[in-house]
Amino acid sequence: MGPPESAAELGADAVELREPELCEPEAASPDDEHTEDAPGRGRCWPCGAWACCSRGEPEAKKKAPCPGLGLFYTVLSAFLFSVASLFVKKVQDVHAVEISAFRCVFQMLVIIPCLIYRKTGFIGPKGQRLFLLLRGVFGSSAMILMYYAFQTTSLADATVIAFSCPVFTSIFAWIFLKEKYSLWDAFFTLFALVGVILIVRPPFLFGSDTGMRESYSEHIKGTFAAIGHAVLAAMTLVILRKMGKSVDYFLSIWYYVILGLPECIIILFVIGEWSLPYCGLDRLFLILIGLLGLGGQIFITKAVQIEKAGLVAIMKTMDIVFAFIFQIAFFDNMPTWWTVGGALCVVASTTGATIRRWVQSSK
Numbered sequence: 513m514g515p516p517e518s519a520a521e522l523g524a525d526a527v528e529l530r531e532p533e534l535c536e537p538e539a540a541s542p543d544d545e546h547t548e549d550a551p552g553r554g555r556c557w558p559c560g561a562w563a564c565c566s567r568g569e570p571e572a573k574k575k576a577p578c579p580g581l582g583l584f585y586t587v588l589s590a591f592l593f594s595v596a597s598l599f600v601k602k603v604q605d606v607h608a609v610e611i612s613a614f615r616c617v618f619q620m621l622v623i624i625p626c627l628i629y630r631k632t633g634f635i636g637p638k639g640q641r642l643f644l645l646l647r648g649v650f651g652s653s654a655m656i657l658m659y660y661a662f663q664t665t666s667l668a669d670a671t672v673i674a675f676s677c678p679v680f681t682s683i684f685a686w687i688f689l690k691e692k693y694s695l696w697d698a699f700f701t702l703f704a705l706v707g708v709i710l711i712v713r714p715p716f717l718f719g720s721d722t723g724m725r726e727s728y729s730e731h732i733k734g735t736f737a738a739i740g741h742a743v744l745a746a747m748t749l750v751i752l753r754k755m756g757k758s759v760d761y762f763l764s765i766w767y768y769v770i771l772g773l774p775e776c777i778i779i780l781f782v783i784g785e786w787s788l789p790y791c792g793l794d795r796l797f798l799i800l801i802g803l804l805g806l807g808g809q810i811f812i813t814k815a816v817q818i819e820k821a822g823l824v825a826i827m828k829t830m831d832i833v834f835a836f837i838f839q840i841a842f843f844d845n846m847p848t849w850w851t852v853g854g855a856l857c858v859v860a861s862t863t864g865a866t867i868r869r870w871v872q873s874s875k
Contacts, residue, residue, distance in 0.1 A: 582819020586827040589811035594834035596804035597671070598842060599797040600662045606794055607785040608659035611801065612652070613776035616769040618802030623766050632760040636767070640759050644767045647751045652772025654744035656779070657737040665734025668847045669711050671835035672855045673738035678825075678862050679704040680746035688750055696868055700861040707857030710850045711735070761813075825866040829859050 600611055627634060636644050661670035679701045686693035712735050715728070752764065780786040789795050815824050832855055839845050847855075 582815045582817075583823060583827050585811045585815035586819070586824050587830050589808045589815060590828060590830040591834055592804045592808040592811065594671075594831055594838060596801045596808065597662050597667060597835070598838045599801050599804070600659050601667055601843075603663075603789070603794050603797050605787065605791060606789050606798070607780070607783075607787075608663050609656055609776050609779045609783070610786060611659050611798065612656045613773060613780065614798045615655070615802050615805060616652070616773040616776060618799075619765065619806065620769045620773065622806060623762055623769060626762045627760075627766060630760060630762060632763050634763075634766060636759055636763050640755050643751050643755050644759065644764065645771070647748055647755075647764060648767035648771035649775070650744045650748045650751065651768040652775050654741045654748060655772065656776065657741040657744065661734045661737035661741060663734075664730045664737065666845060666847070666851075667835045667839045667843075668832070668851055668855065669731070670734055670738045671832055672711055672851070672858050673708055673735060674741050674745075675829070675832060675858050675862055676704045676708060676739075677742040677745045677749070678865050680743050681749045682865060684746050684750045685753065689754065697865065700865045700868075703864075704858050704861035707854040707861065708735075708739070710854030710857065713850055820870070825870075826863050829863065832859060 600608070603611060635641065658670070658674060661674070682691075682693060682697045683701065685691040686697075712732070755764075789798065812824070812828075836847055836855075839847060
């Protein structure tokens with residue numbers, strides 16, 4: 513699973529994106545045939561012609577997407593994000609905060625041309641700037657915590673705990689947006705909490721034999737980082753929902769990277785962990801993390817444009833499947849049955865909450 517803007521957050525924000533509808537010209541009236549100098553009804557205003565490539569033809573119909581294409585995009589996005597997470601785990605000599613800084617730089621190089629092309633500006637609507645600032649701080653902090661979780665605990669454990677984000681989103685939406693929070697939501701929250709406990713395996717409940725390869729202290733650090741990611745990603749989703757369609761999606765990402773980069777630099781200065789990667793392989797991994805993260809964003813955005821958001825959210829659970837596969841294949845680390853049980857609880861909770869909201873919104 514990738515950072516918040518690549519998974520849950522991007523999915524929720526991109527639901528607002530839709531393909532523009534074709535604008536069909538109105539039928540020409542008989543009077544228009546005698547008005548040759550001024551563009552009339554049915555004409556293209558920029559050039560005054562009856563037929564123009566800048567206007568949709570009346571008979572032009574949008575081609576229906578291939579059935580299942582949106583779900584394929586979702587799986588492909590999950591795969592790219594999971595491979596990026598694998599490379600974060602593989603990088604040995606670079607701190608998680610520094611990896612986040614490199615990703616911010618890479619995304620900034622991509623976002624700036626997009627903002628210039630779309631002519632949206634770099635500041636945003638006056639009434640939304642505070643929300644954009646909060647989105648940038650929460651989103652970048654969530655990314656740093658997720659990368660730190662990948663480096664300090666197993667891929668499967670970090671990914672599963674991060675997937676509890678929708679549960680926190682329901683709670684924060686109830687508090688800040690006054691959305692309904694029912695007994696079903698409370699049940700799903702409790703079920704996700706049980707899953708997290710099975711993954712954390714606190715010694716006072718499970719004894720001293722945790723069955724983990726890494727030290728328990730490192731596992732706890734990674735666990736709390738993943739929980740922090742889920743909480744901050746949920747806050748980011750609530751902010752995005754609050755802003756709605758009033759803010760361009762690329763502008764939202766711009767605040768994410770422009771605030772995330774100085775945040776990473778300050779943290780690196782404080783902890784004294786800045787160091788250029790010594791190994792050429794680590795440098796390659798850093799480049800691939802940026803490329804794969806961008807590719808994952810593109811495909812998840814396309815997925816929610818052509819497929820129902822509920823199906824996309826459910827299919828996103830493939831992140832966990834890929835995390836288990838990569839952990840076994842590349843680290844020879846077989847997940848414990850506690851981790852498998854915790855994953856089933858979290859997936860069931862997230863899927864149940866998603867289906868319930870999907871059904872409610874379709875009524």
